[in-house]
Amino acid sequence: MKREELISKWLDKNLNDQELKAFKNLEDYNDLVKLNTNLQAFKADNYNTSAELENVLSKIKSKNAQPKTHWIKPFMRVAAILAVCFSLYYYTTTLDTTISTEYAQKTTIELPDASSVSLNAKSHLAFNKKDWKNDREVQLQGEAFFKVAKGSSFKVKTTSGTVTVYGTQFNVKQRDNYFEVICYEGLVGVTYNTQETKLKPGNSFLIIDGKVIAKEKENRTMPSWLNNASTFRSLPYKTVIAEFERQYNVDVTLIGIDSNQLFTGSFAHDNIELALKSITLPLHATYSKSNNTITLKGE
Template identity: 55%
Template sequence: MKREELIKKWLDNNLNTEEQNAFEQLEDYSDIIKIDKALKKFKAPEFSVDQNYQTLKPQLKSAKTNSNQWLKPFLRIAAVFAIALSVYLYTSNLDTEVKTIIAEQTSIALPDNSTVELNANSLLSFNEDNWSNNREVRLQGEAYFKVAKGQKFDVITEDGIVSVLGTQFNVKQREQYFEVTCYEGLVGVTHNNKTVKLKPGHTFKIVDGKLLANEKENAMQPHWLHGESSFKSIALKHVITEFENQYNMYIHADNIDTSRLFTGSFTHNNLDLALKSVTIPLNLSYSISGKSILLKRE
């Protein structure tokens, strides 16, 4: 059976066991399934050649024999066209997603040559086909952006929207933590229907629902790009979360006051050194067992 016929029968939920096996062997089977799962709101037109033919058949009894000779092929062509149109709609509305796991970072080139450095345990999505009309990305986690000049560029997060024209900035959005730092140009941050403009070196930070004042940032890029997480008067619980994002470890701090503020940094490539950098300033100790770290008071 031809590929188009298999896809049509799949859209009609009309595959038998043998045809289902053949459908799953198609080269682009996984892509078709991903499209179907990602865009359920775009449903393929329901079109059955046999059903439509049976509907029209009573009206064609008086027609000449040659009419029936072209009708079914015509309906089949129409069905294939409908399938092609559905696949096009699926594809044109499917977002590109890039996800990093714990301790992983990756670089992304956007369609306008803007670049994104995606930090560990983060997700970035955007629509490539509609990019020329709408420069927009969605972010969960942390990313550093170098935006090419052009029309407005938006970074949408659960906590706010960051809008620029062409600049360099960092966005961090994790649980109860939203931070935007401008490194070049001008950045607009909209949070709770209020917009704040950031100049180079300035930061907008909401932690645990509170707006925090920040000292001016003198670094040219965020520290995590160079293998280090840095904090200024941040609750230990958020430091622990970031530590777990950079190391494949789970930290137990049940008997520790994780609301204590921490100022300092830890490296991403040396576990013991990183732990000492966090625990010593807070008069804590630690023990490691497998993938678990237990924090203890001195």
């Protein structure tokens, strides 16, 4: 059953057990329930619509019809109900579809045009299914790898900049004071501060703390995080630590370590002991763990 039919039958309280289960599996189920609850405050008094209509018609036909003000009220009630139903329908059909990942979680989704998006840990993606044919646009917070199907213009909007797709495969990472786009196939345009930079395969665009950072040509065919590893080349150590925290859902404290020093290396996402050694040995640092907190100490 189509989404609109499920919503309509739900509003009429006419869902069977199977349909109710399908309705609860809708992505925006919680939003629909919340909206309907809030709208109850605006609901008109209970009344029999058929009886009210019959009453109005009989008064119109009657020779001794009452003044118009006597039958305006029922019509106002009908108008109020129609307004609420229209508002609910408009809201539910224009809602954005949202997908989020938590710490130490990744996921891959398919967009309405068969494009695919892989979300890294602690990331958020939103898009509108209804307008997708006319406007292929997504909102991204975090990091994602895109494989875009051919078609009209495709845009990825972040708080740091906008990525316009002329090709098919690219990675976008937007974190606190960090914005990076890597093109793996085709051609990608990155708009930052109203200026567009076009990237060919292997080219990157990187902004850290508001500064443009030059990077070596990318030789991999896809980002390393898709294979459960994070790789860094001459990036501030604080960037490494932030990614480590997202992948393992821990808090890291640095003692005697310069968080701005550059780091080159990688760590795995599926073995915390090995990962800790990977990010501490190059700095000759030590580490200790207490519950969900890890402390790194420099020499």
